[in-house]
Amino acid sequence: MRRLSPAEIFARDLDWSLLRVFLALAEARSITGAADRLGLKQPAVSQALKRLEDRAGHRLIDRAPGAFQLTPQGQALLPEAEAVRAAILRASLAMEEAAGEVAGEVSLALASHVVSPLLDQALQRFHADFPKATLSIDILSSREAVARVANQQASLAICLLTDPPARLETRVFYREFFGLFCGPPHPLFGRDVGLSDLAGHAAVSFLTDRLGDALAAVADLRQRAGLSGPVGQATHLEEVRRMILAGIGIGPLPLHVAAEDVAQGRLWRLPPHDDPPAIDVHLVLNPGQRPNRAETALRTILQALLDASPPEARVYGPGA
Incomplete structure (x- = not known):
């Protein structure tokens, strides 16, 4: 009988549930978070990780107080484990689709x-x-x-x-225009002001509001207005809107998204009102x-x- 290679032995003995725990740990970056995702107790997650490391013959995650990171071996395993998960999902879907659904x-x-x-x-x-x-x-x-x-x-x-x-294949999905807005606590709220009146006021914005990034046109608008900062940034539109409403600073929002807030008196549109920056959103x-x-x-x-x-x-x- 041919002797199995270490890789073949690993494949024969590996339990998918151990890889599933490893993926949860890599995504949650904590034993507690992985246990919550999997619906398991923390000791069960720790034991599963130890069994996987024993079978792999490598330490996969370095854990210490205040630190949690994949080892080089763990980083190498991660995309392979993701591929296994994707293959299992595809196998399940293939059987469902074979039934014509x-x-x-x-x-x-x-x-x-x-x-x-x-x-x-x-x-x-x-x-x-x-x-x-x-x-x-x-x-x-x-x-x-x-x-x-x-x-x-x-x-x-x-x-x-x-x-x-x-x-990758890309296609323009729609075009939107951005304007500058302030909330009720802001000193410019409700006032008929010019672009020069914005100079020196603090700004809030998106993390991608940088020259050379996805919202470069908005960054240019902020610079033309002479706004300082930004003093607050967020990835999500709702959090940028929250900071604007709180009066933390003047911030950019898509005009069609902010229209209802403006109509209801929750936001005030500031200049420039002509030629607002256009941003293309892609599929x-x-x-x-x-x-x-x-x-x-x-x-x-x-x-x-x-x-x-x-x-x-x-x-x-x-x-x-």
Whole structure:
């Protein structure tokens, strides 16, 4: 009988549940967090990690008070464990789809300020046509959303783009315009002021509001207004809006998103009122990814809606 190699022995003896615990630890970065995700007790998680390390013959995670990080061996195992998880999910979906059903999960990576009737229409149609399929939506920075699609960890992304990513397929989903706003506690709220009156006031903004980043046009607007700071930054639109409403500073928001707050007197639009910066929001797909039937269905719906909607109908803000 041929002697098995160490790799073959590892494959024979490896229990998928141990890899599942390892993935939860890598994502939660703590024993407590992994136990909560898995519905296990903390000692059970620690024991599973030890069994995996014993079978792998390597320490996979360095744990110390205030520190939790993957070892080089753990970092090497992580993408392989993710690939195993993806293969198991695909196997389950393949059996469901063999029965003729469109099932499976569609994972959407969205930038936080994606507000589009077209997306809402696509999701409504998708659920009506394929009720057994499930949706998972993560709100991420645009950079993280693109990375998720590139690494085949998300079915698609709708986000901002700094540069067209290599190997990915992109299409303008809609165009939005940004303006500057302040909240009721701010001294400029309700006042008819000029652009020069904004100089020296503190700003709040998005983390990508930097020259050369996805919201470079907004960064340029902030500089033209002479705003200082920013004194507060966030990835999510709701948190930027929260800081504006609290009067912490003047901040940028998409005009169509802020319109209801302005109408209700919760936000005040500040200059400039002419030629606001335009930002394109993109649909990002990975042509190298093998989509399940549910992912294919949603992609088809989105592409059909985009084909039926001319670019000028997907402009939210001035000139819409």
